[in-house]
Amino acid sequence: LSHGHSGGGCPCAPQRGEPPVPGLYLLFDLEQSPCLKESREGSGRGVFRPWEELTDRSKFVESDADEELMFNIPFTGNVKLKGIIIMGEDDDSQPSEMRLCRNIPEMSFDEDREPDQTFSLNRDLTGELEYGTKISHFSSICHLSIHISKNFGADTTKVFYIGLRGEWTELCSHEVTICSYEA
Numbered sequence: 001l002s003h004g005h006s007g008g009g010c011p012c013a014p015q016r017g018e019p020p021v022p023g024l025y026l027l028f029d030l031e032q033s034p035c036l037k038e039s040r041e042g043s044g045r046g047v048f049r050p051w052e053e054l055t056d057r058s059k060f061v062e063s064d065a066d067e068e069l070m071f072n073i074p075f076t077g078n079v080k081l082k083g084i085i086i087m088g089e090d091d092d093s094q095p096s097e098m099r100l101c102r103n104i105p106e107m108s109f110d111e112d113r114e115p116d117q118t119f120s121l122n123r124d125l126t127g128e129l130e131y132g133t134k135i136s137h138f139s140s141i142c143h144l145s146i147h148i149s150k151n152f153g154a155d156t157t158k159v160f161y162i163g164l165r166g167e168w169t170e171l172c173s174h175e176v177t178i179c180s181y182e183a
Helices: 042-045
Strands: 070-087 095-102 117-120 139-153 160-171
Touching: 042 160, 070 095, 139 160
Parallel strands: none
Antiparallel strands: 070 139, 070 160, 095 117, 095 139
């Protein structure tokens, strides 16, 4: 996509192997991050990995009976989500629509809620496209649900990589103080 440069590659784009910024994949509990409707149990966790492993196509998740997938991601702190990268297969199983919901632990397909943001996705085989989020909606989240709702026409959806970019801050846990006032 052009944004003011003529010819050749974009000099402001990160070089392959150089992450745009540190990812958030280490800052959520991967074992507590279920993927709903995955054809192989546990395979959804494999798409969240370091930028350096972006091109590893041995790890992927494929939907089971239709084109939908849902990832539930509990962060270990507060996150300001700034962007997301999603990389698919070189066919019609590539995701074409992604919906994000914030702070709904254990979201399911039965939830009747409007997403906080919806993206129409372009085909991305190399992980070079990043979708910026509405920072005002995703500035202090502790849980993210990613709903892949459509693909480009295949019976199932296939995802190789999901990268989350943003800022993380530690959760503050304040104990409740019980005070008794006497007059």
